[in-house]
Amino acid sequence: MRGPDPPKWSVSQDSLGAQSTAESSAQLVHPEKDYLCGIFSYRPAWLQRFAHPRWYFMNYVLMGILSGAYKSYLVGTLSTIERRFQMSNSTTAIILIADNISPIFINVVAGYYANRISRPKLMSLGSFIVVLSCMFSILPFVIYGPGITDEEMEMARAAQKLRVCHDKSLGGYRDGCSDNQAWVPFLLFFFANFLNGSGGSVYYVVGSTYMDDNIRKKTRLSTSASFALRLLGPVLGFLTSSFCLTFHEDFFTPVGLSKRDPRWVGAWWLGYIFFGIALTFVALPMMFFPRILPMGKDQKANKVMSKKTGRGAIKVDVRPSRIFPEVSSDFIRVQQEIWLSVVRLSKNPIFALKSIGFVFFIIASAGYGTSFTKYLEHQFGRTASSASFLSGVSKVLTNMIGIMAGGLLIQFFKPSARKVAIYVALIEATYLSGYVALSFIGCQSKTIRGLTDFIGPYHGEPLDYHDAATALTNSCNANCTCSVNDFSPVCSSIGTLFSPCYGGCRTQELSAKGIPLSYTNCTCVDPLSTTETVQPGYCGSTCSTLVLYLVIVSLCQLVGSSARPGSILLYLRCVDPVDKSIALGAGSSFINLVAFIPYPLIYGYVLDKSCILWGKKCDGSRGSCKIYDIDKMRYLVHGTTIGLLSVGVVCYALVILYAQRIKHFYSEPDDSDEEEEKQKNEGTVNKNGVEADTNL
Structure with a gap:
């Protein structure tokens, strides 16, 4: 009895003649395999129902929403990270730039290989890179754990003192600041955001072209819909950060602090677990999509590329260099092709x-x-x-x-x-x-009594700390422990004051939650009155x-x-x-x-x-x-x-x-x-x- 016929391999015209070393190292594969859902040799019939543009569109949009939420979540928790690890604004700014550095090196390479390797698998790889970035973002918590440092306790006590005037003779006062820098968390966050930029680049470069090549006639609507729906990513990121920060960093242990306490550090790490798990579940199905959707238009687009290259078959590079690139003529040829493509585009x-x-x-x-x-x-x-x-x-x-x-x-x-x-x-x-x-x-423009008048001789040039302290200090508050770093304007009968401390206010009325409602006994407003109140905020601030x-x-x-x-x-x-x-x-x-x-x-x-x-x-x-x-x-x-x-x-x-x-x-x-x-x-x-x- 005759056995099954061997698979019919497509043969390019170049394979019939002399081939270069680079071209002879590439194999030609069965075209039908590229139209089937699955991975490796596992391509069952029941899985082929998902080889449709609508399933890809849903997966593509979900992947974009979750990837976009990462950056906004980082921005939403950034102030908490600064407080927890004593980072300055300039340090966290470098972290934010990291995801814009990696695409410079990734995008051109991803764009070149997008037509030579299965694009859905490349997108899946990009998402797993973002999952890896989530893991690196959690590492500072794993390494250092939660904690309320002595510096944070001192900061809280200093903040309470700076609200109103306290005599310098009482002593025991310091600014409550810290110059400590946690370089290990900084490097981890930087590398995590760098990885996020790499994975996001693959998603953008590869995903948009795959959709454009495979969703026939509805590309315009699908493209705009995907852009619009992916804008839900930043919204999801900010909402998730808002939710996670309502829990303390160590939410298994009661800390006895309110969320308004300066020592409060929210669970900044919690959202990365959610995004990592969610992206894993989205990236796995993307891996099974075919190289070309059978209901899309790329089957015809392949004919266009075949006419450009003079070949009639689908070429898939299966050289060992796909896994471990070797410094060879093939590698040099790839670099030359990338350069020629970029030059052609620039013209x-x-x-x-x-x-x-x-x-x-x-x-x-x-x-x-x-x-x-x-x-x-x-x-x-x-x-x-x-x-x-x-x-x-x-x-x-x-x-x-x-x-x-x-x-x-x-x-x-x-x-x-x-x-x-x-x-x-x-x-x-x-x-x-x-x-x-x-x-x-x-x-x-808002005016501040004592400070705005002093700015005049400087013609709008910024004041430094000592000049401002000199302008704000007079006999009514000279003995107060006031700080220019504590800017909290209050409205009085004589205008807006820099802070209740610089207004000479010695008492304050607090709400049940510890929020200042008013200040009294302000010697710089009316030294003879103990009943006149000063309200928080600018005068006429509406x-x-x-x-x-x-x-x-x-x-x-x-x-x-x-x-x-x-x-x-x-x-x-x-x-x-x-x-x-x-x-x-x-x-x-x-x-x-x-x-x-x-x-x-x-x-x-x-x-x-x-x-x-x-x-x-x-x-x-x-x-x-x-x-x-x-x-x-x-x-x-x-x-x-x-x-x-x-x-x-x-x-x-x-x-x-x-x-x-x-x-x-x-x-x-x-x-x-x-x-x-x-x-x-x-x-x-x-x-x-x-x-x-x-x-x-």
């Missing part, structure tokens, strides 16, 4: 202009976004929690709506590439005009322009985000299908290098230039800013943003001149090629597009 005017414009938009939008919460706090007198809530509502929600709306517009109207380029340029110009309007909306400001910000986000789906489509369609993955990789590396790393430094410098009064660290060096010139802050922040956006708008406007070069904005390149080949077989096509029979 593409649409790709170059979009990349440059996107850099300026990223610096402007990301920089403005990171300073937005602080801007609301100081410009409009909002609390940190209120500012964070308003930031989420005015930015995240409107971004989701705008992206979905932009995707629907493209899906139903299907405008040409040039019309999309015009729409993107006009929308970004409107976005720019909104920020011009925002630069004129603000609140009246500002009616906040609502108008938030409305304009929300409209800017709504309108501006509607251009994102079209902008991404232009970015994907302006390059050859073979170069699509490396285009995203090279573009992402370029953007990370010149946009994501510089923007914290640029906007940090802008905010520092608007500072009036700096605090002091225990070693005498400059601390954090205590008081800002809100007028100067408004003009500097918005002026910088407007300048950056203007360059981006010019680049996007120039794209209009070249947009007509994109020939296959909606249809696939192979569709027209197949139709042309069919017409050549059946007849000819005249110049007017009318078919003529060659037999006539």
Whole structure:
């Protein structure tokens, strides 16, 4: 009895002739295997029902939400980490930059191998790298454990003393600061965030191209929907951090502290366990998706790549160098191909202009976004929690709506590439005009008695710690243990005072939770009165322009985000299908290098230039800013943003001149090629597009 036929291996044209050393080391595999769900040789029939774009889309979005939540969770717990491990703001800023450094090295390589290795498996690998970063983030807790240090206890006692005036003669007072640095936790957090950037890069570069190549006809809507839904990631991260920090770092042992106590350290490590487990469950199914979805369009796109390379088979590199790369001619050839691809992309005017414009938009939008919460706090007198809530509502929600709306517009109207380029340029110009309007909306500058008058001779230059202490100290508070580091404005009958201590207030009324309600016996307000009360906060601190400001910000986000789906489509369609993955990789590396790393430094410098009064660290060096010139802050922040956006708008406007070069904005390149080949077989096509029979 005859046994089963051996599998039919596809053979490329090059295999029939002489081959180079590099090409002969690659094997050709059974094409049908690349369309089946499974891993290795395990590809059962019941698993093939999941080889559908909708299952990939669900897994892709969940992976994006969880990956995006990592960074916002880190930001949400950052102040707690600073308090627990005595890190400065400059130290934690380096940690935040780490995930923007790794993509510079990862993106181009991931983009190059995306078309040569199974992309779902690459995405799964990227997610497991993020899981590994979660494990490294927990290590500081595992190594050091929970603890309330003596420094934190001293800080709490110092904070209680600084609220009101205490005589210096009582002694026993110190600032309650610490210069200790935990370098091991810093290195662990830095490396963890570096790994997170590496895994996130693989997800972005590989995942978006796989979806674009495999979700036929609905790519525009699916792309915008994925962008919008992935914005739930930052929301999830902030909500998770808020929940975890309600528990103490060691929640198995009662500590007898309230959450408002300065010694309170929340369970900052708890969320990393949740994200690590959740990402593991999402990454495992992604590993089983096929290299090419059978219901997608990549089967035809492979024909395009075959025509470009002159091969008729799907080539999968199975050389040992996939696991342990050897320094050989093959490795050199790969580097040369990557370099040639990058050079070819740099000569593409649409790709170059979009990349440059996107850099300026990223610096402007990301920089403005990171300073937005602080801007609301100081410009409009909002609390940190209120500012964070308003930031989420005015930015995240409107971004989701705008992206979905932009995707629907493209899906139903299907405008040409040039019309999309015009729409993107006009929308970004409107976005720019909104920020011009925002630069004129603000609140009246606040004055502090004794300090604001002293700033005058310095022409707005910032004061150091000693100058401020000199300006605020007089005979009524000279014997008080006041500190410029304790800035807590209070309103009195003579105006806003720097703090109750500098107001000479010796008694305070506290609520049941220990929150100051009022201060009395203030010798700098009325030395003869013991009943006049001083209230916490600025005098006349209400500002009616906040609502108008938030409305304009929300409209800017709504309108501006509607251009994102079209902008991404232009970015994907302006390059050859073979170069699509490396285009995203090279573009992402370029953007990370010149946009994501510089923007914290640029906007940090802008905010520092608007500072009036700096605090002091225990070693005498400059601390954090205590008081800002809100007028100067408004003009500097918005002026910088407007300048950056203007360059981006010019680049996007120039794209209009070249947009007509994109020939296959909606249809696939192979569709027209197949139709042309069919017409050549059946007849000819005249110049007017009318078919003529060659037999006539």
